[in-house]
Amino acid sequence: MNIIVLAKHAADxxxxxxxxxxxxxxxxxxxxxxxxxxxRYAVEEAIRLKEEHGGEVVVVGVGQTEDTLRKxxxxxxxxxxxxxxxxxMDSYQTAMAxxxxxxxxxxxLILAGLMxxxxxxxxxxxxxxxMLDIPFATAVTSIKVxxxxxxxxxxxxxxxxxxxxxxxxxxLTVQSGINEPRYVSIMGIKRAKSKELKxxxxxxxxxxxxxxxxxxxxxxxxxxxxxxxxxxxEKLIQILKDRGLI
Amino acid sequence: xxxFAVAEIKFGELDPVSIELLNLANSIxxxxxxxxxxxxxxxxxxxxxxxxxxxxxxxxxxxSLENYNPELYVDVLFQLxxxxxxxxxxxxxxxxxxxxxxxxxxxLNAPVITxxxxxxxxxxxxxxxxxxxxxxxxxxxxxDGETSVFTVRQGVFKEGSEVGGEVVDAGIKPSITPKREFxxxxxxxxxxxxxxxxxxxxxVGRGIEDASNxxxxxxxxxxxxxxxxxxxxxxxxGWLPKDRQVGISxxxxxxxxYLALGISGAFQHIMGMKDSELIIAVNKDxxxxxxxxxxxxxxxxxxxIVPALVDKLREIKG
Numbered sequence: 001m002n003i004i005v006l007a008k009h010a011a012d013x014x015x016x017x018x019x020x021x022x023x024x025x026x027x028x029x030x031x032x033x034x035x036x037x038x039x040r041y042a043v044e045e046a047i048r049l050k051e052e053h054g055g056e057v058v059v060v061g062v063g064q065t066e067d068t069l070r071k072x073x074x075x076x077x078x079x080x081x082x083x084x085x086x087x088x089m090d091s092y093q094t095a096m097a098x099x100x101x102x103x104x105x106x107x108x109l110i111l112a113g114l115m116x117x118x119x120x121x122x123x124x125x126x127x128x129x130x131m132l133d134i135p136f137a138t139a140v141t142s143i144k145v146x147x148x149x150x151x152x153x154x155x156x157x158x159x160x161x162x163x164x165x166x167x168x169x170x171x172l173t174v175q176s177g178i179n180e181p182r183y184v185s186i187m188g189i190k191r192a193k194s195k196e197l198k199x200x201x202x203x204x205x206x207x208x209x210x211x212x213x214x215x216x217x218x219x220x221x222x223x224x225x226x227x228x229x230x231x232x233x234e235k236l237i238q239i240l241k242d243r244g245l246i
Numbered sequence: 247x248x249x250f251a252v253a254e255i256k257f258g259e260l261d262p263v264s265i266e267l268l269n270l271a272n273s274i275x276x277x278x279x280x281x282x283x284x285x286x287x288x289x290x291x292x293x294x295x296x297x298x299x300x301x302x303x304x305x306x307x308x309x310s311l312e313n314y315n316p317e318l319y320v321d322v323l324f325q326l327x328x329x330x331x332x333x334x335x336x337x338x339x340x341x342x343x344x345x346x347x348x349x350x351x352x353x354l355n356a357p358v359i360t361x362x363x364x365x366x367x368x369x370x371x372x373x374x375x376x377x378x379x380x381x382x383x384x385x386x387x388x389x390d391g392e393t394s395v396f397t398v399r400q401g402v403f404k405e406g407s408e409v410g411g412e413v414v415d416a417g418i419k420p421s422i423t424p425k426r427e428f429x430x431x432x433x434x435x436x437x438x439x440x441x442x443x444x445x446x447x448x449x450v451g452r453g454i455e456d457a458s459n460x461x462x463x464x465x466x467x468x469x470x471x472x473x474x475x476x477x478x479x480x481x482x483x484g485w486l487p488k489d490r491q492v493g494i495s496x497x498x499x500x501x502x503x504y505l506a507l508g509i510s511g512a513f514q515h516i517m518g519m520k521d522s523e524l525i526i527a528v529n530k531d532x533x534x535x536x537x538x539x540x541x542x543x544x545x546x547x548x549x550x551i552v553p554a555l556v557d558k559l560r561e562i563k564g
Contacts, residue, residue: 013379014452014510014531026382089377089384091348092357119377121360123348130352135317135425138345139495151429155495156341157256159434159488167425175495177482208357212372212385219535222527222543229554232544236526237558239542243524245446245503246470246562 001055001145003046004102005077006112006124009061009068010036013117024211026118035068038113042174044181045143046111047076053145055108060101062087062094066197073192074184080197090207091123098124099131100202109150110171114139122173129171136171137164141178247278247367250304250332252323253296254340255284260292263338267398268299269406271336274367275301278333280409283326283416285319287312293413301411304330306418316346317424324353325418332393334371339397341495351395357388358395363402375399379512380535401517437489439473446472447501449492449519452479453508453529453548460485462552463507469559475499477515493518507548511536528552 011017016030035043046057059072062083069080083101087093102110110129115122122138129136141161142153148168153161155175166172225235240246251267253260264282271280279301284293286307293305306322327335335350337343339361351358363383364374371388373396388394441447448467454460460474467474474490481491492499493515504522509515511527511534519525520539527540528548537543544551 011378013381017378017381017533019382026378089386117379120379122344123358123360126345126348127352127358130320130349136345136349137316137426139341153432154341154345156431157494158498159491159496161432163429163432165427165429170425176478180484208389208391209359210387210389212387214377214382214384217376217380217383217538219538222525222537222540225542225544229546229550230558232546232551233554233558236542236544236555237562239524239526240470240503243502245524246559 001049001053001109002105002107003049003055003057004105004107004110005039005043005046005057005059005072006098006110007039007043007059007061007065007068007072008036008113008116009033009063009065010116010118019214019216023213023215026214033067035071036113036116038115038117038174038176040113040181041176041178042111042113043072043075043077044179045174048179049109049143049145058105058107060098062097069197070192071184073195073197074188075182076188079195082197082199083202084199085202085204087204087207089119089121089211090209091121091127093204093207095124095127095131097202097204098128101200108168110169112171112173114173114175125171125173132171134169134171135166137166138173139175140172141175143172143178247275247333248281248331249275249278249334249336250281250283250327250330251300251336252338252343253282253284253292254338254342255286255289255292260295261338261340263340263398263400264296265299265406266400266403267336267338268296270365270398270403272299272406272409273403274334274365276367281332283323285311285322290413297411297413298408299406301409303411303413304416305413306416308419310420313428314342315424315426315428316349317422317426318420319346320350320353321420321422322418323350325421326416327354327393334367335393335395337395337397339399343397347395347397354393354395355391356393356395357391359386359388360397361399362396363399365396376513379510381533399513435487435489437487439490441473441475441490441492442497442499444473444499445501446470446503447475447492447499447522448472448505448507449475449477449509450480450486450507451477451509454480454485455508457483457485459549462549465556466505466552469556469563470503472501472503477509478512506536506540507552509536510534511539
């Protein structure tokens with residue numbers, strides 16, 4: 001079972017986010033970067049599948065991604081491919097870059113996170129599947145390999161799921177919560193140092209889209225209740241009383 | 247402009263998002279047409295319903311289309327669009343639409359932008375979407391492409407008027423054998439507590455930090471006579487069972503009181519609780535999108551606010 005996993009080094013949406021002066025990009029100062037949360041689950045799932053079925057896990061990252069690739073290697077991926085281009089928000093370019101970078105690789109499965117935690121496009125995975133003309137499924141919450149095929153459950157709305165069977169090779173994007181990602185151990189970090197991290201240069205052309213403007217959304221704001229915790233609690237109780245809730 | 251909307255049928259019903267796609271199509275078509283595509287088996291009734299809001303409805307009907315299959319959807323839509331040449335294709339940003347739309351785009355060599363909340367065609371094509379889980383908006387220009395594909399956020403384009411168009415059989419059949427087969431639909435888990443029926447919900451998010459802190463929410467829920475629910479990160483971590491998840495992929499709730507503790511307010515969560523009668527949010531981050539839907543907000547630490555509130559409630563109850 002040879003598995004390729006896509007991992008993005010992505011900004012945490014909980015960190016302090018500001019628009020740059022040009023109004024077309026996000027100011028990277030104040031941002032905290034880490035492996036994209038959904039990709040962490042994808043890497044874990046790949047390692048589990050390898051532990052069960054043998055084979056190799058190759059992790060691929062696009063952009064300034066070295067820290068994240070090292071983390072994936074420490075988790076148990078066998079080798080890493082870094083694609084040193086900065087395609088920004090154009091997912092088409094990212095997918096094209098990945099396609100080119102893995103052109104010499106043999107794989108049974110490609111796993112990716114459902115979306116990235118920064119731009120939330122949920123595109124690169126399925127675009128890549130479309131470019132490679134292989135079957136795909138998104139928001140996957142269970143993966144079982146059986147006789148050259150893969151049986152998956154994917155998440156639908158309202159707590160429902162859908163079971164499908166795909167022939168291999170296939171591409172799956174995983175939903176968070178599919179597993180419990182392992183912690184990176186000191187031993188893992190030591191072992192990761194001797195693992196291969198290869199840079200592959202690719203050509204990135206065109207792209208279909210261009211950022212016009214990034215801005216803070218106008219929102220209706222809640223009435224703020226201020227004061228010490230006790231004062232806040234008093235005021236909340238008054239609101240609840242007024243509404244007949246207590 | 248020729249704008250096509252791909253309708254969505256779910257569990258034997260036309261999903262309301264299908265009409266929302268047509269509302270958007272009608273608002274941007276200019277001198278052109280708003281056209282719907284409906285895919286499935288025995289779908290004439292849905293086609294008739296869609297025709298109220300579209301200039302034309304294309305019906306693609308086949309027994310093999312009874313269950314959704316992304317490969318077959320891409321195949322039949324590609325056949326239709328190769329002949330009919332839309333300028334814009336609108337798809338729901340649902341579990342289905344967000345899955346097949348990118349694959350359709352690669353087949354059409356078309357730009358694709360997901361989860362849009364605005365689309366301006368007055369001067370080129372400009373789409374608006376949120377990034378960073380709702381903290382920022384971005385306007386994106388489509389540089390080129392004869393056809394552009396967009397997945398559209400549900401609940402945004404609710405306003406529209408009736409058009410009254412015709413239904414046409416597209417005469418298209420699937421031309422491929424899919425490499426993905428549908429097996430079955432899996433029903434939601436059923437737990438002891440049905441949060442969708444609760445009057446008071448204390449809901450916790452990532453800010454609760456650890457499983458052991460769920461107890462704090464339970465104490466507050468007890469004191470208020472409510473139940474505990476959670477947002478996706480809490481469920482993913484296994485701190486609460488799946489049937490307590492509020493949001494698009496969990497449950498929709500409409501309690502009299504929704505107390506959001508340490509929940510940032512991703513769109514998927516907000517869609518599941520925005521119709522609550524009273525929403526009070528406590529969060530450390532003053533920019534958290536949850537404050538956009540709450541009536542009352544407290545920018546502060548839940549580990550200070552909640553115990554103070556529990557103490558006061560206990561005092562009242564003696």
